[in-house]
Amino acid sequence: MPAYILIAQDPAPATDAPTKKQQAGPFGDPMFPMLLMGLAVVFLFILPMRKQKREQQQMLSSVKRGARVVTTSGIIGTVVTVKDNEDEMTIRSEDAKIKVLKSSIARVLGQEESEPAKA
Structure with a gap:
């Protein structure tokens, strides 16, 4: 029986077929979905x-004296007094005066109507 031994092989013929990286395009890159998620976080949350x-x-x-406000609580x-600094x-x-932080104001309801003069 003859023994066949492969000593050398001819290189594969050169073709103009694109490589896997070229076939995938920009959407096949693993960084693309991460970039999309980053953009989504920026536009949806930040x-x-x-x-x-x-x-x-x-x-x-813009809160001034006389404005009606609602606190977060x-x-x-x-508003009786506001100090800018x-x-x-x-x-x-009602009958109570309360000192609160400006940051605890949730919203401004508007300016209080001036009370009519008592006769």
């Missing part, structure tokens, strides 16, 4: 939070 924080800061900076009152204000609710 940008709306920045906008909300900016609106909250504008609202707090649910207290409704009228401090982070606290005094509000009046």
Whole structure:
């Protein structure tokens, strides 16, 4: 029986077939889904939070004496004093005066109507 031994083999013929990387395109890259998730996080969470924080800061900076406000704890009152350089204000609710932080103001209901003069 003859024994066949392969000593050398001819190289494969050169073809113009694209490689796997070229076939996959940009959507086959494993970084593409991670990039999409990063963009989704930015547009769904970070940008709306920045906008909300900016609106909250504008609202707090526009609070003036006489404005009706609601605190985060649910207290409704009228602003008595506001100091620009401090982070606290005094509000009046019925017969009580309460000193609260500006950051605890949840929303401004509007300006209080001036009380009619008693005759």
